[in-house]
Amino acid sequence: MNNNVAPDSKHDNNLFTRSHIKWGKKEETDNFAQKVKLFRRRSISEDGFRRFRLQHGAYGSRLQMGYSMIRIKIPSGEITPDQLEKIAGLSEAFSIGSAHVSTRQNIQLHWVQLEDVSEVMRGLVDVGLTTREACGNTVRNVMCSHFAGVCAKEEFDPTPYSKAIAQFFLRNPVCQNLPRKFKINFSCCADHGLVRIADIGLVPMINDNGVKGFRIYLGGGLGAASFLGHLLEDFTFEDRLLPTCLATIRLFDRHGNRENMARNRMRYFVNETGWDTFQRMVIKERSIVEMTIASSTLELFRVHLENEQKEMSKAHRYLKLPVLDTQNTLSEGPYERWVHTNVVSQKQEGYFTAFVTLGAGDITANQLRVLSGAIREFSIEGTARNTPQQNFAIRYINGKDLYNFYTRIETAGLTNPGALTIASAVGCTGTTSCNLAITNSHRLAKEIEYKFLELQHDIDDDLRDSTIKISGCPNSCGQHEIATIGFFGGASRIENSMAPTYTMLFSGNTGEHGELGKTIMRVPAKRVIDILRKIIEIYKHERSGTETLRQWIYRIVNEAGTGSVKGIDDMKVLLSPVAQLDPIEQDPESYKDYGSDIRFSAKTARGECAA
Amino acid sequence: MMYMNTKKRDSSTSINTHIRIPVICDTDTVQALILKDAVRMVDVRKLDEYLQSHIRSAVSLPLSQILEKDPSGIIDILKNLGITDTMPVVIYDDTFGALAARVAWTFQYVGHPNTALLEMTFSQWKSMGLETESKNNTFPKTEHTLLINHEIQADASYVDLAKEQENKFLIDTRERLNFLTEHIPNAKNMPYTMLRSDTNILRKPEEIRRLIENRGMSIDSEFITYCGSAGTLSGLAYYALKLAGIKNVKLYSKSFRDWKMLGKSKEEFKEANYWDLSAD
Ligand code: SF4
Numbered sequence: 028m029n030n031n032v033a034p035d036s037k038h039d040n041n042l043f044t045r046s047h048i049k050w051g052k053k054e055e056t057d058n059f060a061q062k063v064k065l066f067r068r069r070s071i072s073e074d075g076f077r078r079f080r081l082q083h084g085a086y087g088s089r090l091q092m093g094y095s096m097i098r099i100k101i102p103s104g105e106i107t108p109d110q111l112e113k114i115a116g117l118s119e120a121f122s123i124g125s126a127h128v129s130t131r132q133n134i135q136l137h138w139v140q141l142e143d144v145s146e147v148m149r150g151l152v153d154v155g156l157t158t159r160e161a162c163g164n165t166v167r168n169v170m171c172s173h174f175a176g177v178c179a180k181e182e183f184d185p186t187p188y189s190k191a192i193a194q195f196f197l198r199n200p201v202c203q204n205l206p207r208k209f210k211i212n213f214s215c216c217a218d219h220g221l222v223r224i225a226d227i228g229l230v231p232m233i234n235d236n237g238v239k240g241f242r243i244y245l246g247g248g249l250g251a252a253s254f255l256g257h258l259l260e261d262f263t264f265e266d267r268l269l270p271t272c273l274a275t276i277r278l279f280d281r282h283g284n285r286e287n288m289a290r291n292r293m294r295y296f297v298n299e300t301g302w303d304t305f306q307r308m309v310i311k312e313r314s315i316v317e318m319t320i321a322s323s324t325l326e327l328f329r330v331h332l333e334n335e336q337k338e339m340s341k342a343h344r345y346l347k348l349p350v351l352d353t354q355n356t357l358s359e360g361p362y363e364r365w366v367h368t369n370v371v372s373q374k375q376e377g378y379f380t381a382f383v384t385l386g387a388g389d390i391t392a393n394q395l396r397v398l399s400g401a402i403r404e405f406s407i408e409g410t411a412r413n414t415p416q417q418n419f420a421i422r423y424i425n426g427k428d429l430y431n432f433y434t435r436i437e438t439a440g441l442t443n444p445g446a447l448t449i450a451s452a453v454g455c456t457g458t459t460s461c462n463l464a465i466t467n468s469h470r471l472a473k474e475i476e477y478k479f480l481e482l483q484h485d486i487d488d489d490l491r492d493s494t495i496k497i498s499g500c501p502n503s504c505g506q507h508e509i510a511t512i513g514f515f516g517g518a519s520r521i522e523n524s525m526a527p528t529y530t531m532l533f534s535g536n537t538g539e540h541g542e543l544g545k546t547i548m549r550v551p552a553k554r555v556i557d558i559l560r561k562i563i564e565i566y567k568h569e570r571s572g573t574e575t576l577r578q579w580i581y582r583i584v585n586e587a588g589t590g591s592v593k594g595i596d597d598m599k600v601l602l603s604p605v606a607q608l609d610p611i612e613q614d615p616e617s618y619k620d621y622g623s624d625i626r627f628s629a630k631t632a633r634g635e636c637a638a
Numbered sequence: 639m640m641y642m643n644t645k646k647r648d649s650s651t652s653i654n655t656h657i658r659i660p661v662i663c664d665t666d667t668v669q670a671l672i673l674k675d676a677v678r679m680v681d682v683r684k685l686d687e688y689l690q691s692h693i694r695s696a697v698s699l700p701l702s703q704i705l706e707k708d709p710s711g712i713i714d715i716l717k718n719l720g721i722t723d724t725m726p727v728v729i730y731d732d733t734f735g736a737l738a739a740r741v742a743w744t745f746q747y748v749g750h751p752n753t754a755l756l757e758m759t760f761s762q763w764k765s766m767g768l769e770t771e772s773k774n775n776t777f778p779k780t781e782h783t784l785l786i787n788h789e790i791q792a793d794a795s796y797v798d799l800a801k802e803q804e805n806k807f808l809i810d811t812r813e814r815l816n817f818l819t820e821h822i823p824n825a826k827n828m829p830y831t832m833l834r835s836d837t838n839i840l841r842k843p844e845e846i847r848r849l850i851e852n853r854g855m856s857i858d859s860e861f862i863t864y865c866g867s868a869g870t871l872s873g874l875a876y877y878a879l880k881l882a883g884i885k886n887v888k889l890y891s892k893s894f895r896d897w898k899m900l901g902k903s904k905e906e907f908k909e910a911n912y913w914d915l916s917a918d
Contacts, residue, residue, distance in 0.1 A: 060852055067854055089910040120832040123814050125917040137915050138814050142852040389917035459915045470914040622911035630909060
């Protein structure tokens with residue numbers, strides 16, 4: 028099982044001894060093509076086929092079941108230039124010529140004809156990628172912070188562990204038919220990563236005796252009802268990592284709710300059982316696992332420690348980021364602005380991580396090719412990571428190469444600023460392709476990004492640590508509940524007409540000390556940008572001292588405002604006039620969603636994730 | 639190499655013995671034919687590009703010169719390029735084969751079946767270091783017979799009937815988002831982008847066959863290709879289907895623009911905002 032670890036020959040010349048796991052299997056592509064034919068001939072049932080299709084990473088497209096969204100897993104978010112180029116070619120041949128970076132480190136190809144899915148899989152296998160278990164009731168893509176390995180605050184690099192866990196569970200009989208999907212997220216430190224909104228979230232730590240291990244959180248997750256994960260114990264030794272995950276999954280498999288589709292994620296079971304009881308169950312189950320696990324099974328869990336800095340060339344010692352002064356940024360030009368908003372220094376002195384800003388995660392085939400070339404030439408590790416903010420992080424760029432990297436990707440229009448700022452709004456696919464979507468969250472995220480870049484909000488450091496995230500329905504793929512300002516889509520009746528609207532939430536937060544956003548009010552889709560601008564205006568007027576927008580919103584949500592806005596109610600009073608809609612006759616545009624020239628109506632079809 | 643299948647045509651007269659070339663001609667065959675002076679190479683890029691450099695012995699025929707011509711006008715062009723009835727003609731472009739395909743199809747339509755596409759574009763030819771020249775080639779005028787091949791052409795009324803008929807498949811070769819927006823009812827979408835490979839203007843025949851069979855279409859059926867307007871993308875698809883071994887392929891040369899101008903029925907899909915996924 029999954030033992031094909033081969034060094035990627037293309038990268039022999041770089042200084043990392045990194046192995047690239049071959050995730051895909053050729054047999055599965057032939058099998059998929061065969062199953063599609065049987066399904067078309069009605070030789071297999073629709074439900075049976077749906078289950079099979081989802082297990083292999085293909086969702087049905089919005090109200091057109093002859094098309095699929097193909098979700099390519101990028102385990103730990105780590106992807107090679109060869110893989111990016113292959114995805115570029117596949118998107119042109121079989122999709123829409125653009126690929127889409129998701130919020131869980133997948134890359135999605137939309138509107139692929141069902142009959143071509145096997146062809147896409149075939150191409151992916153060529154470069155070691157898979158779509159297997161990207162959807163369905165299985166262990167989904169295992170995420171790892173894109174800062175892992177370069178984060179100054181991390182105690183050790185969790186990436187090898189994240190990959191080993193992904194490899195162990197992929198195609199593993201123990202998780203082929205769980206009550207519901209199962210998500211595992213690794214972070215690098217307490218701040219980065221999405222550890223408290225996963226079924227299992229892990230923060231690497233070294234204990235007082237110098238032993239490696241993790242802080243493990245269980246039972247978190249976002250959705251119609253969201254919960255934050257609970258800390259299992261103060262410290263979980265490295266060698267208990269696998270038994271702990273295995274025990275948790277076995278418990279979920281045995282006790283999870285298989286009856287009620289709306290309550291079958293593990294977080295509901297944890298909530299209904301009570302954390303104390305569940306915690307005891309996990310500890311007990313773990314002892315059973317440890318006592319009974321076969322050594323042959325244990326051998327399947329292999330952590331390939333990567334000897335990262337073995338021979339890394341010394342970077343320029345005194346090199347600093349060229350500009351960190353907001354006032355000067357604009358006058359100094361686009362490169363300085365980009366550095367200010369898209370580049371961070373690494374713990375490896377003289378090396379930098381540059382972020383490539385994408386509009387709601389979309390990137391064209393041609394851009395992927397240019398990016399691939401730039402990664403090969405300028406990243407010492409020779410790979411990229413995709414991020415939950417729907418961008419790419421290119422790491423290990425020597426400071427002296429930063430400008431050349433910039434000019435290279437500029438040729439493909441990839442140097443938009445704002446990646447690490449409020450301007451980089453996240454949006455799920457929404458009505459562009461999702462069956463469950465009510466609104467076009469995808470386009471709204473892009474509109475916000477364009478507007479905020481135009482207004483130069485990206486260089487306003489008071490806004491920098493705030494985030495905006497948007498989902499097209501309450502299901503939270505856009506992770507709106509962990510945003511400083513989050514939105515999820517819905518429909519409102521105004522007199523006799525329907526208008527696309529969003530429910531706005533305040534003060535969600537990621538990381539180990541994450542919090543879920545609080546619902547504030549409903550905002551019509553075509554008023555969202557106005558509302559955001561109003562919020563910023565009020566903040567500028569009301570804030571005390573140097574507090575950032577995020578800090579101020581936190582204070583307002585906790586009813587601790589010191590100015591004229593004391594809390595949420597005062598806020599609503601100020602915002603309500605902006606959120607008002609005139610009747611449809613006077614303002615027909617507000618009754619159409621973004622990207623649509625017809626009157627809005629909420630149409631959805633059966634959700635696929637539960638199948 | 640890959641598509642090599644050259645055989646001599648039975649002929650009692652030795653003078654007119656010409657090689658019958660396959661629909662896609664590989665570089666080895668082309669080079670050998672050029673050396674023997676036994677082929678007419680036709681360059682359909684713009685004239686100034688041709689004048690800078692082209693494949694040895696090639697003549698220039700920009701696509702725009704043939705689009706508005708009637709069949710006898712095309713025959714005049716063949717004559718002026720010194721092409722006889724049986725002479726092999728190999729056509730190339732620098733637009734992934736689409737312009738070359740449209741010209742090649744036109745030649746076949748007016749009565750020059752011995753026409754092929756070069757397997758690669760001019761840029762690829764050049765990057766492989768194969769022989770080019772810059773002199774403007776002309777050849778003595780020849781005779782050429784007009785013999786319309788109605789079998790390979792479809793017009794709107796033919797398509798209108800065919801779209802309802804079993805064993806006839808209408809292939810829309812435009813890109814996915816255009817197809818989703820609107821298309822001829824019952825058409826199947828095979829975007830031209832899915833037919834090419836990294837190195838050649840078309841994939842291998844067995845791969846194209848697999849794409850067709852995956853769609854549940856038998857290669858014994860009749861296929862009609864169309865695209866947005868000029869019949870270029872659908873011309874390339876015409877040759878892809880030919881290469882895959884399909885006997886009965888037709889080109890709806892006036893394509894979807896004609897269909898819309900005639901006000902014929904369309905299938906549309908407005909329930910999703912798929913255009914917003916494009917990063918272009
Ligand atoms: S949040 Fe809703 S609309 Fe967005 S992708 Fe998920 S299910 Fe679809």
